[in-house]
Amino acid sequence: MSGSFRTGIGGRIRRERTVRFRFDGVTYAGVEGDTLASALLANGVHLMGRSFKYHRPRGVLGAGADEPNALVEVIRDAGRTVPNLRATQVELYNGLEARSQNRWPSLAFDVGAINNLMAPFIPAGFYYKTFMWPRKAWDALYEPVIRAAAGLGHAPTDPDPDSYLNRYAHCEVLVVGAGPTGLSAALTAARGGGRVMLVDEQCEPGGSLLSEPDVRIDGLSTRDWIARTVAELNANPRVTILSRATAFGYFAHNMIAVNERLSEHQADPVPGAPRERLWQIRAGEVVIAAGAHERPLVFPDNDRPGILLAGAARTYLNRYGVLPGRRVVIATGHDEAYRTAIDLSRAGVEVAVIADLRPRPTGPLVELARALGLPIRTGCAITGSKGGRRVTSARLSAILGAGKLGPPDEIACDAVLMSGGYTPSVHLFSQSRGKLRWDEALSAFLPDVSAERERSAGACRGVFSLEAALADGATAGAAAAGVAPPTPLRTTAVDAEPAGVIGAVPHDRGPGARAFVDWQNDVTSKDLKLAVREGFQSVEHVKRYTTNGMATDQGKTSNINALGVLADELKRPVEKIGLTTFRMPYTPVTFGVLAGMARGDLFDPVRTTPIHGWAVDQGAVFEDVSLWKRARYFPQGGEDMEAAVRRECVAVRNACGIFDASTLGKIEVVGRDAAEFMNRFYINAWTKLGIGRCRYGVLCREDGFVMDDGVVGRIAADRFHVTTTTGGAPRVLNMMEDYLQTEWPELDVWFTSTTEEWAVIALQGPKARDILAGLVEGIDLSQEALPHMALTEGQICGVPTRLFRVSFSGELGFEINVPASHGRRVWEAVWAAGQPHGLTAYGTETMHVLRAEKGFIIVGQETDGTATPDDVGLAWAVGKAKPDYVGKRSLARPSMSAPDRKQLVGLLTESPETVLQEGAQIVASLGLKAPMPVIGHVTSSYYSAVLGRSIALAMVSGGRAKMGETLYSPAGSGDVPVKVVGPVFYDPEGARLNV
Amino acid sequence: MLLITCPYCGPRPEIEFAHGGEAHIARPQDPSSLGVEDWTEFLYMRANPKGVHAERWRHLHGCARFFNALRDTTTDQFVATYKTGEPRPDLTAVTA
Known part of the structure; x- marks a missing residue:
C-alpha cells in the first residue's frame, strides 16, 4: 500500500508543518498535530504491531486510550526508552524514533508467528495445562522461553535521567474529561466561585468535539465553541485546566491521582526540565465526564490490519485528515457507524457497503445514508475477512433467522470499519467503589449508587446525544458547585439510536474460525466458551484463565463483548454475571512519576550525627541503623573488619576507646x-x-x-x-x-x-578519667564523687554538659552529653587529649563485641518480642514492690515463668576459633535428622580478642538449668558441640567498673 | 489517602496520622486484681466489626494528640471524630 492517505483539507493539523519521524528504522513524514498512529495511517501503514500470544500482524484498532494493538516503544536514548505506549496517544515530534514490539526479527517477518499456525494447539489455559511437569523445568526452561516469546516491550537499560514532580492540590470541583460534557460542567461549576480543576488526557480540550467539525453549538462551530469555553475558563483565576493529564486513580475521600505529561511530546525537551508531574487532587466534589469507548464486533478474522473501529476512522478523518482506506466496508450494529460512512463518502472514499446486523435499522443517520445513496445491507453479518498484512476483502452473509446464514459474499476493500455501539467508561466511578447497574436498553453498565461525593455526566453514564450531554454536564457542574443550571445549549447534532450489539456475531465458519474478543491478549470467543465448558463460571475466574481484559488496555474494548459471549454460553443474563473489578491505573503510569523525587539520596531520609563528618574523614565504614548512618569500624592500613575490631576491642580494654553514641x-x-x-x-x-x-x-x-x-x-x-x-x-x-x-x-x-539535641561521646576504658580530667570544669571525676551509674552537670571545653558515668563495655566509662552544635568540637578536643593515652576510635561492631563479652543484651537481638525481663536475665530490674507497671499483670501469668522458657545463656565452642553463626539453631543431642526438635538459637556470636576465643549468647529453653551441659548447633559441616555457660564472659565481678 | 478530621486541628491527610487500634478499651485500674479471663479480654480481644468501628488515631505529625473516630470499615468513610475521654457518639441520635 503506497501513496498518501492525507486529505487535502480539514482536521486539526497543520499540513504546512512537516514532521519527520522513524518507525522500525524507516523514515516517514507526518505533520504537526499528528499522533504516531495517524501519521503512519497517512503513509498507508496499518501494520503497527504483533499480537501478544499468536504474533498475528495487527493494525491500529482505535484512536485513543483504548488502543489494544498499536503498542510501541519510543526511544530517545538508553535511559529514555518508554515501552507499551499506544501509538494513538503518542504525539508526533520531529525526530521521533519508535519501534514496534513483540516481533523478531522484524514486524513484517516475525518468526514467532509460528504460534499463529500452532493456534489450534494453544487454547485458553494452554500454558497452565502443558508446562506443569517437571516442576523444575518451569523456572529453568518454560518460563524464560515463554516470557521471551510473549512479552510486551522492553524496560530501559539505563537509569532514568529525568526528573518528576509531585504536587498536591485542593479544589471545590474537579471535572475529569474535557469533552463537551466536561467543558459544560466546568463552565457551570466555575460560576459557583469555588476552585475548579478540569483535567483531560488529550493534548487539547474538546474530546469527541475534536472529531466533529460540522456540528454547531449555540450557533458556533465546535472549534469556536471550544475556544470560547476554554477562554472563559482561563479568564477565571479560580479555574485550572490541565491537558495531557490523565486521571488514573480514584482514591478514598475524593483523592484523585492525575499524571500530567510535561515534555513527552516535545522534540527537544529543556534539559533538566521535569518530564511528568503527579497531581494528588483532593476535591470537594468530582464530576466524571469520561466519555465512552466504542465496541468492536466479534467476527471471524476481525483482527487483520485495516480493520478498525468506525468511530476511530472518523476521528482519523475529521481530526487528523487521514483516510483509513480508499474502499471501505462498514460493519455495524449501531447508528454511529453511519456517521463514519457519510463523512468518508463526502471525503471521496468509496463505501463498498454498510453491513448492518440489525434487521430494520431506522433513524435520521440511517435515512441520511440512504439519501446519499450509500449501499446498505440490513440483517447482514460480517463473517470473515481476507488479507495478509492488510485486509483485502470482507465476507458478508445474510442473517436468515433461527441461526441460519445465507451464502457468503466477498467484498473487496482495503479497510473494514466496525461498530457494536458504545460502552460508557465507568472506570473511575468503579474505582471510587460506586455501584453499577445494568441497563438493558443500552446494553451497558451505568453508574448507580455513589460511594464518594461524585457524579457522572454525559456518555460515561449513557447520555450519548451531544445536546443531552451538554445539558447533563451543566446540570452536574451546577449541582457540584451549588448553583442553578444554565439554559440548555442548542446544537445541530443529529442523534444516533443509543442501543448497539454485544457478544459474538453469528457465523458459519466452523470451529476453526477465530473471532477476537480481546485483541491485546489474543482471547477469542472460542477461548471464552472453552473456559465455560471447563467449569469456569465466575467472570473473575474466566478473566484469569483466559487473560481477557488484562494488560495495558484493561479490557476497554473487550469487557462487554466478553460478557455477551459468556452470557450466551452460560445462558444467564449479563447482569447476573457481573463485571470484573476496574483497577487503577486507567492507563499505564510510569514508575518515575510515582517515585517522584523519592529516588537515590532522597528515597529515605538519612540521619547523621554531629560527629559523622569526622568519622568520614577517618575512613570509617558505616552501617545503617534505622535511618542513621553509624560508623561500624575504623580500618587502619588496609585492615579488614575482623582485624580492625580486634584492635579496637583490645584498645578499649587496655587503654581507652571513643565511640559516637549520639544516635x-x-x-x-x-x-x-x-x-x-x-x-x-x-x-x-x-x-x-x-x-x-x-x-x-x-x-x-x-x-x-x-x-x-x-x-x-x-x-x-x-x-x-x-x-x-x-x-x-x-x-x-x-x-x-x-x-x-x-x-x-x-x-x-x-x-x-x-535525641538530636545532644551529641553523645562515649569514652570507655581504664584511661578514660585521665583523658577527661583536663577538659572538664567544676566536675569532680573521682570514684567517690562520680561513681558508676552517677551523673553530673558542669562544663567541658567551655560547653555545658550532662556527664554520665555509665558503661556499655564493662570498663570505666563516661558518656559526655553536649549540645549537638558543639559535638564535633568537643569530640575533637577529647580525641586530641586522648592521643597520649592511646585513645582509639571504635565503631558499632566493637561496641557489640564489648557488650557481648559482658553479657549485656541488645533489645531486638537477644529479644524478639517474646522475651520477658526474666528470660534475658533482667529479673533484678523489676520493681517488685510496685503495685502496678506496664506489663506486670501479664508477667504474673503462669506461662511467663514456665521453667522451659527460652533463657539467656552463654555458649562456648570446643574449638576457641569456631565462631557460631548468629541465628543458628541449638539442639539437645548429636545426629538428629531433620525435622528435629530445636531448643534454642544463637543471638550474638563474636570472636573475643581479649579472651582469645569465640563467645556466643543464646536463648535456650530452660537454659539456666543446663549450665555445664553440652548442646549442639547443627551446621553445614556437621553438628558443633557447645558448652552452656553464664552469659558474662569478662570480669563477671564488675571490678573494672568500680575504679 | 483518607481525609481525617482531627477534633483539634480539622481535616488533614492520612499521612499526618497514626492508627491506634480499637477505642474505648480502658486499662483496668488495678490489673493485678484481674483474673486470667478478664485480663486476656482486655489485652487481646478486639471487636473487628464489619461496619462502624470506634478506633483511636493520633495526629502524630500535627498536634500529636490521640483522639477517637467512628469509621465504617466497609466504606472507609468516617462517621465522626471526637476527643479522648468523650463518650462514643450515639449514631441513632445523629441520624434521627
Missing part, C-alpha cells in the same frame, strides 16, 4: 509527676532514685515482653533524662504519649524528644 534515643521526662509516671511505665522502681543517679531501665509492653531499654538519669526531682535504643525512640515516645493522654491524663508530666 541513642533521648527523651526528657519532666513534671511534678515525672517519677510517678516513670514508676508506672518502666518495670523498675524510680521513686527512690536519687538526683544525680542513673538506673538501667527496662520497658515492657502490656503483654509483658521486653520492648526497649536504656539508661535513665535523674537530673532533678521532677526531671529524668531517658535514653532508648537507637531505633526505638519514636516507639517509646509514642507509647509514653499514649499512656499519658489516654490512661493517666491526671499526671502532670510532659515528654520532649531530645
Whole structure:
C-alpha cells in the first residue's frame, strides 16, 4: 500500500508543518498535530504491531486510550526508552524514533508467528495445562522461553535521567474529561466561585468535539465553541485546566491521582526540565465526564490490519485528515457507524457497503445514508475477512433467522470499519467503589449508587446525544458547585439510536474460525466458551484463565463483548454475571512519576550525627541503623573488619576507646509527676532514685515482653533524662504519649524528644578519667564523687554538659552529653587529649563485641518480642514492690515463668576459633535428622580478642538449668558441640567498673 | 489517602496520622486484681466489626494528640471524630 492517505483539507493539523519521524528504522513524514498512529495511517501503514500470544500482524484498532494493538516503544536514548505506549496517544515530534514490539526479527517477518499456525494447539489455559511437569523445568526452561516469546516491550537499560514532580492540590470541583460534557460542567461549576480543576488526557480540550467539525453549538462551530469555553475558563483565576493529564486513580475521600505529561511530546525537551508531574487532587466534589469507548464486533478474522473501529476512522478523518482506506466496508450494529460512512463518502472514499446486523435499522443517520445513496445491507453479518498484512476483502452473509446464514459474499476493500455501539467508561466511578447497574436498553453498565461525593455526566453514564450531554454536564457542574443550571445549549447534532450489539456475531465458519474478543491478549470467543465448558463460571475466574481484559488496555474494548459471549454460553443474563473489578491505573503510569523525587539520596531520609563528618574523614565504614548512618569500624592500613575490631576491642580494654553514641534515643521526662509516671511505665522502681543517679531501665509492653531499654538519669526531682535504643525512640515516645493522654491524663508530666539535641561521646576504658580530667570544669571525676551509674552537670571545653558515668563495655566509662552544635568540637578536643593515652576510635561492631563479652543484651537481638525481663536475665530490674507497671499483670501469668522458657545463656565452642553463626539453631543431642526438635538459637556470636576465643549468647529453653551441659548447633559441616555457660564472659565481678 | 478530621486541628491527610487500634478499651485500674479471663479480654480481644468501628488515631505529625473516630470499615468513610475521654457518639441520635 503506497501513496498518501492525507486529505487535502480539514482536521486539526497543520499540513504546512512537516514532521519527520522513524518507525522500525524507516523514515516517514507526518505533520504537526499528528499522533504516531495517524501519521503512519497517512503513509498507508496499518501494520503497527504483533499480537501478544499468536504474533498475528495487527493494525491500529482505535484512536485513543483504548488502543489494544498499536503498542510501541519510543526511544530517545538508553535511559529514555518508554515501552507499551499506544501509538494513538503518542504525539508526533520531529525526530521521533519508535519501534514496534513483540516481533523478531522484524514486524513484517516475525518468526514467532509460528504460534499463529500452532493456534489450534494453544487454547485458553494452554500454558497452565502443558508446562506443569517437571516442576523444575518451569523456572529453568518454560518460563524464560515463554516470557521471551510473549512479552510486551522492553524496560530501559539505563537509569532514568529525568526528573518528576509531585504536587498536591485542593479544589471545590474537579471535572475529569474535557469533552463537551466536561467543558459544560466546568463552565457551570466555575460560576459557583469555588476552585475548579478540569483535567483531560488529550493534548487539547474538546474530546469527541475534536472529531466533529460540522456540528454547531449555540450557533458556533465546535472549534469556536471550544475556544470560547476554554477562554472563559482561563479568564477565571479560580479555574485550572490541565491537558495531557490523565486521571488514573480514584482514591478514598475524593483523592484523585492525575499524571500530567510535561515534555513527552516535545522534540527537544529543556534539559533538566521535569518530564511528568503527579497531581494528588483532593476535591470537594468530582464530576466524571469520561466519555465512552466504542465496541468492536466479534467476527471471524476481525483482527487483520485495516480493520478498525468506525468511530476511530472518523476521528482519523475529521481530526487528523487521514483516510483509513480508499474502499471501505462498514460493519455495524449501531447508528454511529453511519456517521463514519457519510463523512468518508463526502471525503471521496468509496463505501463498498454498510453491513448492518440489525434487521430494520431506522433513524435520521440511517435515512441520511440512504439519501446519499450509500449501499446498505440490513440483517447482514460480517463473517470473515481476507488479507495478509492488510485486509483485502470482507465476507458478508445474510442473517436468515433461527441461526441460519445465507451464502457468503466477498467484498473487496482495503479497510473494514466496525461498530457494536458504545460502552460508557465507568472506570473511575468503579474505582471510587460506586455501584453499577445494568441497563438493558443500552446494553451497558451505568453508574448507580455513589460511594464518594461524585457524579457522572454525559456518555460515561449513557447520555450519548451531544445536546443531552451538554445539558447533563451543566446540570452536574451546577449541582457540584451549588448553583442553578444554565439554559440548555442548542446544537445541530443529529442523534444516533443509543442501543448497539454485544457478544459474538453469528457465523458459519466452523470451529476453526477465530473471532477476537480481546485483541491485546489474543482471547477469542472460542477461548471464552472453552473456559465455560471447563467449569469456569465466575467472570473473575474466566478473566484469569483466559487473560481477557488484562494488560495495558484493561479490557476497554473487550469487557462487554466478553460478557455477551459468556452470557450466551452460560445462558444467564449479563447482569447476573457481573463485571470484573476496574483497577487503577486507567492507563499505564510510569514508575518515575510515582517515585517522584523519592529516588537515590532522597528515597529515605538519612540521619547523621554531629560527629559523622569526622568519622568520614577517618575512613570509617558505616552501617545503617534505622535511618542513621553509624560508623561500624575504623580500618587502619588496609585492615579488614575482623582485624580492625580486634584492635579496637583490645584498645578499649587496655587503654581507652571513643565511640559516637549520639544516635541513642533521648527523651526528657519532666513534671511534678515525672517519677510517678516513670514508676508506672518502666518495670523498675524510680521513686527512690536519687538526683544525680542513673538506673538501667527496662520497658515492657502490656503483654509483658521486653520492648526497649536504656539508661535513665535523674537530673532533678521532677526531671529524668531517658535514653532508648537507637531505633526505638519514636516507639517509646509514642507509647509514653499514649499512656499519658489516654490512661493517666491526671499526671502532670510532659515528654520532649531530645535525641538530636545532644551529641553523645562515649569514652570507655581504664584511661578514660585521665583523658577527661583536663577538659572538664567544676566536675569532680573521682570514684567517690562520680561513681558508676552517677551523673553530673558542669562544663567541658567551655560547653555545658550532662556527664554520665555509665558503661556499655564493662570498663570505666563516661558518656559526655553536649549540645549537638558543639559535638564535633568537643569530640575533637577529647580525641586530641586522648592521643597520649592511646585513645582509639571504635565503631558499632566493637561496641557489640564489648557488650557481648559482658553479657549485656541488645533489645531486638537477644529479644524478639517474646522475651520477658526474666528470660534475658533482667529479673533484678523489676520493681517488685510496685503495685502496678506496664506489663506486670501479664508477667504474673503462669506461662511467663514456665521453667522451659527460652533463657539467656552463654555458649562456648570446643574449638576457641569456631565462631557460631548468629541465628543458628541449638539442639539437645548429636545426629538428629531433620525435622528435629530445636531448643534454642544463637543471638550474638563474636570472636573475643581479649579472651582469645569465640563467645556466643543464646536463648535456650530452660537454659539456666543446663549450665555445664553440652548442646549442639547443627551446621553445614556437621553438628558443633557447645558448652552452656553464664552469659558474662569478662570480669563477671564488675571490678573494672568500680575504679 | 483518607481525609481525617482531627477534633483539634480539622481535616488533614492520612499521612499526618497514626492508627491506634480499637477505642474505648480502658486499662483496668488495678490489673493485678484481674483474673486470667478478664485480663486476656482486655489485652487481646478486639471487636473487628464489619461496619462502624470506634478506633483511636493520633495526629502524630500535627498536634500529636490521640483522639477517637467512628469509621465504617466497609466504606472507609468516617462517621465522626471526637476527643479522648468523650463518650462514643450515639449514631441513632445523629441520624434521627
